[in-house]
Amino acid sequence: MSDGPLDSPASLSQALADAGYLADAPLATAGYLARRLGRPLFLEGDAGVGKTAFAQALATATGAHFVRLQCYEGLDASQALYDWDFPRQILHLRAVEAAALAGGDRPDREELEASLYDRRFLLARPLLQALERNPCVLLVDEIDRADDEFEAFLLEVLSDYAITIPELGRIAAEHPPLTVLTSNRTRDVHDALKRRCLYHWVEHPSFEREVAILRARLPEVTERLAAEVAGATRRMRELDLIKPPGVAESLDWAGALAALGARALDPELAAATLGAVLKYREDADRVRNTGMAALLGG
Amino acid sequence: MNADWGGLRERRPAVPGRDITALLVGFARTLRHAGVEATPDRVPALLAAADALGAGTVQGVYWAGRLTLCGSRDDLAVYDAAFAGYFGGATPGRLPGIAPQLTLPRPSAPFAGPDASEQADAPDAVLAMDASPAEVLRQRDLAALTAAERDEVRRLVALLAPAAAPRPSRRYRPGRRGDVDPSRSVRLLLRHGGEPTRLAYRRRRVRPRRLVLLLDVSGSMSPYADALLRFGHAAVRRHPTRTEVFTLGTRLTRISRALQYRDPDVALRAAGSAIADWHGGTRLAESLKAFLDRYGQRGMARGAVVVLCSDGWERGDPAQLAGQLARLSLLAYRLVWVNPHRGKPGFAPLAGGMAAALPYLDDFVAGHSLAALEELVQVIAHA
Numbered sequence: 262m263s264d265g266p267l268d269s270p271a272s273l274s275q276a277l278a279d280a281g282y283l284a285d286a287p288l289a290t291a292g293y294l295a296r297r298l299g300r301p302l303f304l305e306g307d308a309g310v311g312k313t314a315f316a317q318a319l320a321t322a323t324g325a326h327f328v329r330l331q332c333y334e335g336l337d338a339s340q341a342l343y344d345w346d347f348p349r350q351i352l353h354l355r356a357v358e359a360a361a362l363a364g365g366d367r368p369d370r371e372e373l374e375a376s377l378y379d380r381r382f383l384l385a386r387p388l389l390q391a392l393e394r395n396p397c398v399l400l401v402d403e404i405d406r407a408d409d410e411f412e413a414f415l416l417e418v419l420s421d422y423a424i425t426i427p428e429l430g431r432i433a434a435e436h437p438p439l440t441v442l443t444s445n446r447t448r449d450v451h452d453a454l455k456r457r458c459l460y461h462w463v464e465h466p467s468f469e470r471e472v473a474i475l476r477a478r479l480p481e482v483t484e485r486l487a488a489e490v491a492g493a494t495r496r497m498r499e500l501d502l503i504k505p506p507g508v509a510e511s512l513d514w515a516g517a518l519a520a521l522g523a524r525a526l527d528p529e530l531a532a533a534t535l536g537a538v539l540k541y542r543e544d545a546d547r548v549r550n551t552g553m554a555a556l557l558g559g
Numbered sequence: 560m561n562a563d564w565g566g567l568r569e570r571r572p573a574v575p576g577r578d579i580t581a582l583l584v585g586f587a588r589t590l591r592h593a594g595v596e597a598t599p600d601r602v603p604a605l606l607a608a609a610d611a612l613g614a615g616t617v618q619g620v621y622w623a624g625r626l627t628l629c630g631s632r633d634d635l636a637v638y639d640a641a642f643a644g645y646f647g648g649a650t651p652g653r654l655p656g657i658a659p660q661l662t663l664p665r666p667s668a669p670f671a672g673p674d675a676s677e678q679a680d681a682p683d684a685v686l687a688m689d690a691s692p693a694e695v696l697r698q699r700d701l702a703a704l705t706a707a708e709r710d711e712v713r714r715l716v717a718l719l720a721p722a723a724a725p726r727p728s729r730r731y732r733p734g735r736r737g738d739v740d741p742s743r744s745v746r747l748l749l750r751h752g753g754e755p756t757r758l759a760y761r762r763r764r765v766r767p768r769r770l771v772l773l774l775d776v777s778g779s780m781s782p783y784a785d786a787l788l789r790f791g792h793a794a795v796r797r798h799p800t801r802t803e804v805f806t807l808g809t810r811l812t813r814i815s816r817a818l819q820y821r822d823p824d825v826a827l828r829a830a831g832s833a834i835a836d837w838h839g840g841t842r843l844a845e846s847l848k849a850f851l852d853r854y855g856q857r858g859m860a861r862g863a864v865v866v867l868c869s870d871g872w873e874r875g876d877p878a879q880l881a882g883q884l885a886r887l888s889l890l891a892y893r894l895v896w897v898n899p900h901r902g903k904p905g906f907a908p909l910a911g912g913m914a915a916a917l918p919y920l921d922d923f924v925a926g927h928s929l930a931a932l933e934e935l936v937q938v939i940a941h942a
Contacts, residue, residue: 270612290612290622297611300604305632308857335729339742347745354753377749405858408728408766409800447858448769448800449815452630456601459608459626462635503856503886 267323269293282311282318283466283474291461292319301419301440303455306463308445309507313402315463316441320398325439329400330387332407338414342424344384350377378428388418389432397438405444409451416454466508468495478512481519489526490515493556494538500551502544514538528553579614580606583624586645590628593641597628617646633813697930700902702782709785712929716786717823721794721936723801723864725765726892734762768864768892769801770794770939773850775869776806776834777841783899783927784837785827787868790932792818792826803859807846807869808836811853841872843912844879851886864942865891866935868926870900873912881915888919893942897926897935 267273273296274289284292292315295302304312313329320327330341354377361367391399401415418424419440423433442458444450466474468491475487482490494511506514517537523530531553539545548556583605590597604627612619621642629638696708696715704712733743743759772791776784791804795818806812817829831837847867851860865887873880888894896916900906902925908914917923922938925931 287622291626294608294611294623294626298604298607333729337730344742347742347749350749351745351753354749358753408730445857446632446854447861448803449631452596455630456598459604460629460631461626462632503852 267293267296273322276322277315277318278477280318280321281477282314282322283470283477284315284318285464285466285470288315288461288463291459295441295459296323296439298459299437301442301458303450303458303460304441304443304463305446305460307465307505307507309509310463310465311508312441312443312463313400316398316400316402316443319439319441323396323398323439325396325398326394327398327400328387328391328394328438329402331402332404332411334406334408336407336411340386341388341411341414342386342418343389343426344386345378346382346384350382353377353382380429383426383429388415389424391438391440392418392422392424392432392434394438395434395436399438399440401440401442403445404442404450404454405447412451412454416451416457419454419457465498468492471495471508471511474508475512475515479515479519482515483524485525486518486523487515489557490518492558493526493531496556496558497538497548500547502539502547503541504539504544506538510538510540526557528557531557579609583609583614583620586624586641587628589645590624590638590641593637595628595634595637595641596630601628620646697933698928700927701786701899701929702927712786713789713823715929716789716932717793719790719793719932719936720797721770721790721939722797723768723770723939724893724942726768726862727763728766730764731761732764734760736760737762767798767801768862768942769803769859770798771855771860771863771865771891772802772804773847773865773867773869774804774806775808775841775843775867776837777808777872778838779841779870779872780868780899781838783868786932787897787926788814788818788827788830789823790935792823792830795819795826796821803854805850805854806830806834806836807841807843807850808834809839809842809846810836811846811849812836813854840874841869842875843869843871843873844875844883847880847883847887851883851890855887855890860887860890862892863890864893864895864939866895866897866939868897869912870898871896871908871911871913871916873915877911877915880912881919884916884919888921893921894919895922895924895935895938895942896920897924899925899927901925902927902931 267276270286270290270293273293274284274286277284277289277292291302291304294300304315306312316329317327319325354373357373357376385393387399391397404412404415407415421433422437423431425431465471471491471494472484472487475482475491476484479487490511494506494514498505514534514537517534518526518530521530521534532549535545535548539548584602587597587599587602587605605624608623608627609620612623614620614623624642625635625638629635696711699708701712731740733740737760740759740761743761747757747759748755772787772794774784774787774791780787791814795802795804795815799819803813803815804818806814812834814830814833817833818826820826820829854860884894898908898913901908901923908917908923921942924935924938926935
């Protein structure tokens with residue numbers, strides 16, 4: 262996987278930037294190593310810091326397919342791996358029977374059974390899709406939401422990048438997908454899974470990087486507005502809020518302000534659009550009490 | 560963008576004249592001693608990563624090690640310190656904004672309760688006459704036990720198996736009754752050549768809720784801390800993946816991992832070395848806030864049975880404690896407060912923190928004796 266122009270963290274960082282994602286040096290290094298060593302990348306960090314977007318940008322930057330598996334409690338093999346398309350199997354059975362009746366001869370039982378479990382009746386769910394597509398970036402999002410049975414199951418798939426379907430046999434990936442796992446740390450993911458991965462904690466971006474992200478993602482936002490929004494969200498993160506705003510929120514906020522035709526941030530506009538960046542009433546109260554002018558660095 | 564790569568390209572040997580592999584293996588071992596789970600099977604990845612990033616540069620070695628050997632955010636501060644200690648000089652990756660709490664290992668674990676000499680007048684001879692010794696022991700205050708009684712109580716606490724009430728899960732299991740299971744029904748039908756024969760049914764599985772124990776280990780709680788930690792150990796042993804134990808004092812410490820050792824004494828020693836604020840003061844509101852910010856809000860407390868063991872002696876502002884409890888009660892399925900003083904005659908919840916907390920609690924239990932801990936098991940199981 263080390264071929265092509267992406268032969269250093271810096272060039273991966275450039276490719277990510279071309280895909281619209283400004284990664285800092287550590288994150289680009291992590292992505293580069295994951296690609297180079299063929300190991301899954303385990304990302305943790307505050308919500309809205311850009312973990313999911315990183316995986317998407319990685320797919321664009323490396324010209325790979327993108328497959329996302331959103332985890333939730335009760336996720337099982339038939340939703341993550343594959344399922345048989347029962348309605349179509351039954352239709353097929355009926356069609357064969359009808360043809361046999363018209364033709365007068367009985368269909369061969371074994372042949373019929375084999376045709377029932379044909380690849381075309383197999384519904385590929387995200388993990389199987391990721392094994393079959395090449396090249397591919399597989400995002401296993403919020404792994405901590407799935408239960409531990411699923412983790413064990415995922416471990417099996419990630420260790421040899423192959424699955425065995427009883428009726429069809431073994432399906433192995435030609436090139437293992439580049440796998441990115443994200444977690445919000447609602448519970449400890451099992452060590453056996455972490456051991457296989459590279460671990461990285463994603464930080465909030467620096468002020469300059471956040472301005473650059475806002476400018477890159479939202480071309481309609483002026484330089485001044487971007488700087489003021491980045492400055493204000495930065496101060497909000499220091500205010501000890503229930504949910505400090507991430508990059509996702511500052512993007513929403515800048516987008517909302519731009520939609521109102523703002524070219525710079527003033528206290529009235531900020532107060533009117535606060536709902537785009539703060540999602541708790543207590544947080545909004547706290548920011549209002551601190552004073553909008555102070556928030557804007559006045 | 561170029562500024563970011565300053566150190567990565569300069570070819571400066573980390574330590575000249577030593578075999579790089581031996582150096583890195585030694586570093587992994589140092590890290591293991593410092594408490595990071597840098598198991599030997601991670602070392603090949605470290606070597607490959609260091610090779611890919613350039614083993615000759617400090618930056619390359621730093622990031623190769625950090626990405627391959629660390630497993631959680633708490634490891635990062637330990638990693639930085641170990642890196643600086645092993646390779647000398649400052650760590651290149653010191654990122655502004657990280658302020659993880661570094662809990663330094665402590666050599667001894669002060670688990671001893673009050674001295675046996677203080678206990679001479681405690682046993683109540685009159686009561687002992689008309690009740691069995693075991694029954695008396697069950698009712699005795701944990702703060703007033705002799706050494707032999709304490710051993711017996713420890714043994715009995717280890718037998719408790721606290722588990723939170725079950726809830727229906729999203730997964731199904733085959734059942735004789737319940738909803739029709741479409742996929743199994745169709746499979747049956749296919750097996751009979753497309754002829755409908757009988758329907759298959761499925762039922763929801765049940766799983767225990769997550770149990771979160773928040774134990775106050777400040778000075779005023781010290782007579783009960785040992786028993787409560789043992790209670791925590793029993794809970795973790797029962798459902799290791801569904802139980803989380805934290806200690807509160809002047810800071811928040813997660814001890815769920817340490818308590819997974821099978822032997823209670825080993826587990827308690829491991830937990831004791833992780834707790835830096837034994838017998839200190841109480842900053843309940845602040846520790847609770849740390850729990851909610853770092854774990855609870857993200858999902859650990861959601862739908863969980865949360866048990867808070869504290870006497871409610873709050874040094875800070877009770878209103879702040881009330882605010883944090885309000886947050887917690889909105890997240891938790893059930894919020895239980897265990898206050899050892901509740902079991903004492905004449906107790907009224909007047910301590911500043913306790914009075915502020917009452918409106919947010921679902922249950923308020925004592926937990927000062929073995930019998931009270933057994934009652935707590937019942938409360939948790941039927942919450």
